[in-house]
Amino acid sequence: MRRVGSWAAVAAVAAALVSFPYWTAAWESSRYATTVLRDMLVFATFALSLNLLVGYAGMPSLGHAAYFGAGAYAAGIAGQRLATDQLHVTMGAAVLVAGVLALLIGALVVRSSGIFFLMLTLAFAQMVFAIAFQWTEVTGGSNGFPGVRRPSIGELDLSAPDRVFMLVATVFLLVTWLLWRISRSTYGRALIGVRENERRMRALGYDTTRLRLSAFVLAGALAGVAGALAAYSARFVSPSDAGIGTSVTAFVMVLIGGAGTLLGPILGAGIVLYIERVLSSSIPYAQTVLGLLFIGFVLLARQGIIGLARRALALATR
Amino acid sequence: MGGSSGGAALEVRDLRREFGGIKALDGVTFAVGPGERRGVIGPNGAGKTTLFNVLTGEVRPTGGSVRLRGEDVTGRPTWQLARRGLARMYQRNELFEPLETRANVALAIGARRGPYRPLTAAPAVELEAADLLLGQVGLAGRERTPARSLSHGERRQLELAVALAASPQVLLLDEPTAGMSPAETARIADLIASLDRTLTILIVEHDVDVVFRLADRISVLHEGRVIADGTAEEIRGDVRVNEVYLGKAVRA
Numbered sequence A: 001m002r003r004v005g006s007w008a009a010v011a012a013v014a015a016a017l018v019s020f021p022y023w024t025a026a027w028e029s030s031r032y033a034t035t036v037l038r039d040m041l042v043f044a045t046f047a048l049s050l051n052l053l054v055g056y057a058g059m060p061s062l063g064h065a066a067y068f069g070a071g072a073y074a075a076g077i078a079g080q081r082l083a084t085d086q087l088h089v090t091m092g093a094a095v096l097v098a099g100v101l102a103l104l105i106g107a108l109v110v111r112s113s114g115i116f117f118l119m120l121t122l123a124f125a126q127m128v129f130a131i132a133f134q135w136t137e138v139t140g141g142s143n144g145f146p147g148v149r150r151p152s153i154g155e156l157d158l159s160a161p162d163r164v165f166m167l168v169a170t171v172f173l174l175v176t177w178l179l180w181r182i183s184r185s186t187y188g189r190a191l192i193g194v195r196e197n198e199r200r201m202r203a204l205g206y207d208t209t210r211l212r213l214s215a216f217v218l219a220g221a222l223a224g225v226a227g228a229l230a231a232y233s234a235r236f237v238s239p240s241d242a243g244i245g246t247s248v249t250a251f252v253m254v255l256i257g258g259a260g261t262l263l264g265p266i267l268g269a270g271i272v273l274y275i276e277r278v279l280s281s282s283i284p285y286a287q288t289v290l291g292l293l294f295i296g297f298v299l300l301a302r303q304g305i306i307g308l309a310r311r312a313l314a315l316a317t318r
Numbered sequence B: 001m002g003g004s005s006g007g008a009a010l011e012v013r014d015l016r017r018e019f020g021g022i023k024a025l026d027g028v029t030f031a032v033g034p035g036e037r038r039g040v041i042g043p044n045g046a047g048k049t050t051l052f053n054v055l056t057g058e059v060r061p062t063g064g065s066v067r068l069r070g071e072d073v074t075g076r077p078t079w080q081l082a083r084r085g086l087a088r089m090y091q092r093n094e095l096f097e098p099l100e101t102r103a104n105v106a107l108a109i110g111a112r113r114g115p116y117r118p119l120t121a122a123p124a125v126e127l128e129a130a131d132l133l134l135g136q137v138g139l140a141g142r143e144r145t146p147a148r149s150l151s152h153g154e155r156r157q158l159e160l161a162v163a164l165a166a167s168p169q170v171l172l173l174d175e176p177t178a179g180m181s182p183a184e185t186a187r188i189a190d191l192i193a194s195l196d197r198t199l200t201i202l203i204v205e206h207d208v209d210v211v212f213r214l215a216d217r218i219s220v221l222h223e224g225r226v227i228a229d230g231t232a233e234e235i236r237g238d239v240r241v242n243e244v245y246l247g248k249a250v251r252a
Ligand SMILES: Nc1ncnc2c1ncn2[C@@H]1O[C@H](COP(=O)(O)OP(=O)(O)OP(=O)(O)O)[C@@H](O)[C@H]1O
Pocket: B019, B022, B023, B024, B042, B043, B044, B045, B046, B047, B048, B049, B050, B051, B091
C-alpha cells in the first residue's frame, strides 16, 4: 500500500510538473515562470549528468560543459544541415556527438585522478570551446549559432513555448528516473566502490578503468541531452555553453545541492538559477551571494543541502 | 623444466623488485601446490608485503616471473588476476569505509557477475550470501553497520570476509590477526583452518603460534631472499632463522 501511495505521489508531482504552463496560465507571470522553470530543468538535467561523475564515481570533472555544448551544437547543426526538425534526429545527433566526444576524451583522462583529473578535463574542455569559437563556418564562431529549430515528433510540433516546456520536463523526468535506477543498481554500486576504494575494486576483479570510462561516456551523453534541450529552449547556441563558466556553474549546482544524491543536483540547479535569474534583478551582488554560498558549502557542509537536511532529520528523530 | 612446478597453484621464479636502492625482493623462487597452506615469515621490511603486491600485479617486478595455476601472469593487471581466482587480504585494510559491511561483501560477490547492469539491483541471493559470510567471520548482527564504525578487530574480520567473498582459488593473507585480541585471533585462526582444503593459501603472519598451526610449509624471507623453506619442525630447528627472526620474535 505504501509503495502504491508513494508511486501515486511521484506520478502526481510529475504530472503537475509537465503541465505547469497550463495550470499556471491564469497567473500574471506564468510565461516568465515557465521560462525560468524550463531553464532550471535543463540545468538540473545537466547537473544530474555531472553528479554521476562527481557524486557517484568520484571523478570531479571541471570540463563537463564540453559535452553539454557539443550536444547543443550537434542538435542545432544537425537540424540545419539535414533540414529536419525531427526530435529523434537532432536529439540523436546530440547524444551521439557528446557521447563519442566523451569516449575520445575519456580514454585519455580516466586513468588520472584527483587534481590531475580536474585539470585534464578542464584542458580538454577548453579545446572544445576553442573549436566552437573558431570553426566559424560550422558553429558560427564567436557570434554563436542562431536559429536552432525547435523539434517535432512526427507531425506533432513542439515549437510553441508550452510544448518546449513539456518536452524539457518530460526528458528531465526520464533522466531523473534513469539516474535513480542507476543509483540503486549494481552498476551504481560499483561506481561508488570505485569512488571509495579503487585499489580494492581492482583486487576484486573489477576493471576500474573501464568502469570509469563507462561513467564518463554515460555522463557525457546525458550532458549532450541537456545541451540539446538548452538549444531548443534558447533557439541559440553560444560558445560559452561549452566554456568553463558553464562547467563551473554545473559543479556549483552539484556541490550546493549535495553530490552523490539524486535530489541534490536538482535542488542545486533550482537555487543557482533562482539567484542568477530572479534575485539578481532585485538584489545587487547576486553573483557574490552565490560565490559566498558556494564557499560556505565547501567549507562547512560538504554534503550540500541534502546532507544538511539529513543531519537535521537525524537530530530531530534522535 | 622443474618437475615440481608441474601442478603448482602459484609459482614464482627469481622475483626481483627494487625501490630506489633497496632490494625489497632479491631473487625469490618458490612454488606452492594446490591446496597447500604456505606460511611466509620474516622480520619487518623483509619484503613479505612487496611479494604479495607483485603476486597480485599491484607492483611490477623488476625481474622474474609469476605463474598462477600454470599460466604466466607476470605483468598482468590486478583485476585480471582476481578474475583468475586470486584474492587478497591486505595488511592495512582496504575497505569501502562509508558502506555497510553487507555492501562491502556484496561488491566482492558481485565481481564475478560483472557490474554492467545499470537498471537492476544486486540479487537477493548475493545479499544473503554476504550475510552468511559475515556470520562466518564473526560479524553476525553487524550487517548494516558502516565499515568505518567497526572496531579494529571487526575491521580485520570484514577484510577477511571481503577476500573470501570473491571465492578465490589462491588466497593471500597479509597478517590476518595483526592487532587482534587473543580471542579474536583464535577465532580467525579457526576459521582459516576450517576453509576448504582445495583452497591454496599464503599466509604472512608475525604470530608464530598461528602460522605454525596453520601452515603445511613455511618460507622464511629475509632482506628480500628466501633463507629457509620447510616444515614447521625444520624451520624451528633452523639456526639462521632463529638468528634473524624467531629468536627475536620470542624476545619481542
Ligand atoms: N612502495 C614502496 N616504495 C618504496 N619502498 C618500499 C615500497 N614498498 C616497500 N618498500 C620497502 O621495501 C622493503 C620491504 O617492505 P615490505 O613492506 O615488503 O616488508 P614486510 O616484510 O611486509 O614488512 P612488515 O612485516 O613490516 O609488514 C622495505 O624496506 C620497505 O621500506
